[in-house]
Amino acid sequence: MWMEAYWPPLENQPMKIKKAVMKSLYKLALFSALAMLSVSCSEKETPTIITVKNVLDQDRTTETVELTKDMIKVEDLSTVGIKNKETNTLEIVQTVDNDGDGAMDMILFQPKIAAKGESKFEVVTVAPGENPTAEVLCYSRFVPERTDDYTWENNKVAFRVYGPTAQKMIEDKVPGGTLSSGVDAWLKRVEYPIIDKWYKEELSGLSSYHKDTGEGLDDFHVGASRGVGGIAAKVDTIYYYSKNYTKWRTITTGPIRTSFYLEYAAWDANGQTIKESRVISLDLGQNLSKFNITLEGVDDIYAGLTLHEKDGEVSGNTEKGWVSYWQPHGDSELGTAILAPTDTFIGFEKYDVETKDLSNAYAHLKVENKEVTYYAGFGWKKSGQFNNKQEWEQYLNAFSEQIQNPLEVSITP
Secondary structure, three states, rough: OOOOOOOOHHHHHHHHHHHHHHHHHHHHHHHEEEEEHHHHHHHHHOEEEEEEEOOOOOOOOOOEEEEEHHHHHHOHHHHHEEEEOOEEEEEEEEEEEEOOOOOOOOEEOOOEOHHHHHEEEEEOOOOOOOOOOOOOOOOEEEEHHHEEEEEEEEOOOOOEOOOOOHHHHHOOOOOOOOOOOOEEEEEEEEOOOHHHHHHHHHHHHOOOOOOOOOOOOOOOOOOOOOEEEEEEEEOOOEOOOOOOOOEEEEEEEEEOOEEEEEEEEEEEEEEEEEEEEEEEEEEEOOOEEEEEEEEEEEOOOEEEEEEEOOOOEEEEOOOOOEEEEEEEOOOOOEEEEOOOOOOOOEEEEOOOOOOEEEEEEEEEEEEEEEEEEEEEEEEEEEHHHOOOHHHHHHHHHHHHHHHHOOOEEEEEE
């Protein structure tokens, strides 16, 4: 018959046995505590690994990975670094406060991923000043000294839109104003920032940004046209536009991205009241700005490209989701384009009339849940980035492939 083991009470044992038992219990407790501590430390030290995968047969070098605090499970992005596991070096990063509450919401970096390749990165804690720094090449600002322009640039291109003071000057018949919701293109051919320099020289009379002294120039006429990316609502055969923006807010500038918010007064399209606001962003190395537009009162929209002298060629690819206009421009050539996700891109058309500035090539885009996203920009032959129309269209096709097949980002644990 089985019998339970019997252990006499400890208090009845000799002192020598008591000490031995107590010593054993102490060792057991210490071992258990160390084991628990080891497990706890092991859990805390498990690194967060970011895997970035490229499914396309093309290298990806100018696409931005966005990480939120929730995605990488941190409370404070100011102490976050992104370390390349292969090179063991920290990536250049940029933190962004999207909602303007003073707390950073997102951290950005631009990995270089080979065709059909993938790379791994580790989220690490860094001390102040430990992350590598880079020049602020993605820059934007409100320009009150020049009739409320809002202007933005990266290392490839620059753009401008017009504000309320410029509109009021037109309405009050004051010379120097501009009434337009079209987008101006500043043709730069240097990689360093030019916005502040060009405005300072223009307004001081030192030189004019309408003349190329080696950095590029602004000789891209917009007027009432759509410029490079302004929108219109079409009713029957007539296109209707908003006026100048009324409110602005800079969201971020930095080495990787600049973005900002614009708001427009409600505008009329043959009895339809349309409300419009937009967030525009431009990332390092890209020729196209991203337009995220919020709209009420319309189910589709037309984003346009001015045809200027109408001596260029409109082309498009509905399957790739783009329309382009390649034209002679001064002593060089210039390509402009609208590009959108293919499930947004309905088609494209050319609108050619005699009235000055009203001839545009349009991308017809679907508005879903009061939002539409598209990209707009240009390539200037004189900048050395594109030699001809074929190279420009190759760029658009590759860009389309990238937005249809974004870098795949997975995070463990």
